[in-house]
Amino acid sequence: MPVEPPSTAPRPAPVRPVPTRRSAAPAAAGPASGYWRRLLPVLALIALTVRLPSFLLPFWSPDEGYLAVQARMLADGGELYETVVDRKTPLLPLLYEAAFTLFGDQSVHAVKLLAVTAQFTTAVLLAAFARHRWGDRSGVTAGVLFLLISVGFVPQDGQAVTFEVVMLPFTAAAVLCADRGRWGAAGVAVAGAFLTKQTGGAVLVPVLWMLWRTSGRAALATRLPCTVIGFAAPVTAAALLTDPAGFVFWTVTGSGSYAFSLGGSELYVLLRAVVNTLLLGLCCAGVLPPVRRALRAGRVTGRPLTDLWIWCGASAGAVAVGFHFYGHYFQQLLPPVALLATAALRSLRRERLRSVLAVPAGVCALFVLWAPFAPRPELAHAARVAAAVRQHSAPADRVLVWGIHPQTYRLADRAPASRYLTAGLLTNFSGGRNGPRVGEAYGVPGAWRVFTAEMRTRPPALIVDDSRGKPYAPEHLPTLRRLLAGSYERLPGTVAGAVFYVRSRGS
Numbered sequence: 001m002p003v004e005p006p007s008t009a010p011r012p013a014p015v016r017p018v019p020t021r022r023s024a025a026p027a028a029a030g031p032a033s034g035y036w037r038r039l040l041p042v043l044a045l046i047a048l049t050v051r052l053p054s055f056l057l058p059f060w061s062p063d064e065g066y067l068a069v070q071a072r073m074l075a076d077g078g079e080l081y082e083t084v085v086d087r088k089t090p091l092l093p094l095l096y097e098a099a100f101t102l103f104g105d106q107s108v109h110a111v112k113l114l115a116v117t118a119q120f121t122t123a124v125l126l127a128a129f130a131r132h133r134w135g136d137r138s139g140v141t142a143g144v145l146f147l148l149i150s151v152g153f154v155p156q157d158g159q160a161v162t163f164e165v166v167m168l169p170f171t172a173a174a175v176l177c178a179d180r181g182r183w184g185a186a187g188v189a190v191a192g193a194f195l196t197k198q199t200g201g202a203v204l205v206p207v208l209w210m211l212w213r214t215s216g217r218a219a220l221a222t223r224l225p226c227t228v229i230g231f232a233a234p235v236t237a238a239a240l241l242t243d244p245a246g247f248v249f250w251t252v253t254g255s256g257s258y259a260f261s262l263g264g265s266e267l268y269v270l271l272r273a274v275v276n277t278l279l280l281g282l283c284c285a286g287v288l289p290p291v292r293r294a295l296r297a298g299r300v301t302g303r304p305l306t307d308l309w310i311w312c313g314a315s316a317g318a319v320a321v322g323f324h325f326y327g328h329y330f331q332q333l334l335p336p337v338a339l340l341a342t343a344a345l346r347s348l349r350r351e352r353l354r355s356v357l358a359v360p361a362g363v364c365a366l367f368v369l370w371a372p373f374a375p376r377p378e379l380a381h382a383a384r385v386a387a388a389v390r391q392h393s394a395p396a397d398r399v400l401v402w403g404i405h406p407q408t409y410r411l412a413d414r415a416p417a418s419r420y421l422t423a424g425l426l427t428n429f430s431g432g433r434n435g436p437r438v439g440e441a442y443g444v445p446g447a448w449r450v451f452t453a454e455m456r457t458r459p460p461a462l463i464v465d466d467s468r469g470k471p472y473a474p475e476h477l478p479t480l481r482r483l484l485a486g487s488y489e490r491l492p493g494t495v496a497g498a499v500f501y502v503r504s505r506g507s
């Protein structure tokens with residue numbers, strides 16, 4: 001039997017639990033199923049509400065019109081990067097085609113729902129990232145804050161179904177997978193972002209940094225190939241399924257003059273960059289002051305935010321590439337901005353956090369309410385020109401609209417006579433570039449040769465000069481001027497400044 005020690009013998013000290021610092025780990029997460037069951041409907045409702053105005057119009061921007069026309073051409077047997085061309089990677093045109101095939105060629109609600117789904121998915125992925133790193137409340141903050149700031153631009157940028165909107169879920173998924181150590185999946189997500197728009201590939205920078213930061217030399221030797229293969233396989237498959245040479249030309253090598261020239265429009269581009277930066281700051285109103293104070297006071301605890309700053313910097317570089325600074329380009333910044341803000345706001349009390357988020361919620365409501373009433377002169381102009389196109393052509397006729405509003409083809413329900421749906425592809429005109437680098441010499445290499453062959457083989461029944469004094473007007477383009485003078489007659493008058501030409505008898 002065990003012998004009891006004498007009462008005078010020293011007894012061992014009781015073991016006391018070691019206290020843990022609350023800042024060293026995220027707040028305890030509740031049951032995953034209950035958390036997401038409560039949060040997902042909230043995020044879905046917000047995503048649908050902030051994009052409700054998008055359902056009011058068929059097209060909010062020329063990009064939507066371009067994609068809709070491309071989808072119809074693909075459905076009619078066109079081949080991407082051959083008879084259907086654009087400077088973008090293939091995923092979104094194919095998604096547009098699939099949506100129209102499944103839900104009807106005349107319905108645009110399917111692609112509007114695609115944008116809602118993309119925004120919702122991005123919010124969920126950001127919530128998962130923030131919850132894993134900082135706890136339950138931060139997950140809610142990140143998802144809700146992203147949706148509130150996602151429409152804080154002029155309506156044609158905030159409500160349009162653009163490449164950036166569909167790209168964001170892939171960028172968020174790439175960083176989330178890297179944070180969880182799933183390097184092959186991270187590479188696949190980077191490929192998805194790139195295949196939606198080339199600048200989406202910028203998310204590879206934070207992914208590679210996270211890979212290097214968390215891997216030793218031996219682990220790096222196995223993890224890096226997984227990431228590279230995950231990225232390369234979908235991109236290679238996309239190239240092989242379309243046209244490999246055309247894929248490389250249209251997405252990488254054939255757009256140098258478009259991407260890297262200003263040509264006298266520096267002031268205009270600078271003004272647009274400043275305005276859209278201010279709009280980004282406005283949609284984050286209320287959040288910026290506490291974020292600035294938290295970052296300055298060093299109250300952001302836990303893991304360093306270096307990966308998020310690198311993601312934000314890479315996204316800012318992607319916005320600046322090409323020196324266009326369209327408002328929808330700035331959407332690429334929103335996921336890292338939302339996470340950085342979430343990291344800074346997590347030190348606030350619950351009541352204070354709600355009052356801070358109420359400000360971007362109010363600003364978001366103003367943007368949503370403004371959208372249905374904002375002037376849209378270019379859409380109204382395209383609708384007037386489209387009505388005249390229907391009047392002067394038959395349903396089976398092919399027409400050429402020489403301008404930068406491809407939605408005219410769709411609104412007129414007429415097939416385009418050329419694979420080049422805007423004059424910008426043939427002249428390098430885009431985004432207010434009115435300088436000397438606009439003209440035949442600056443278009444996509446080889447485009448004028450193909451365009452001339454198209455006009456000779458299947459001449460359009462109607463040509464609409466919608467240049468309205470821009471640098472790409474026919475008087476500045478010898479090839480187009482000779483085509484009009486030799487085979488077409490000008491109709492009397494103009495329609496909203498557009499000049500109409502019909503084929504001459506005997507041509």
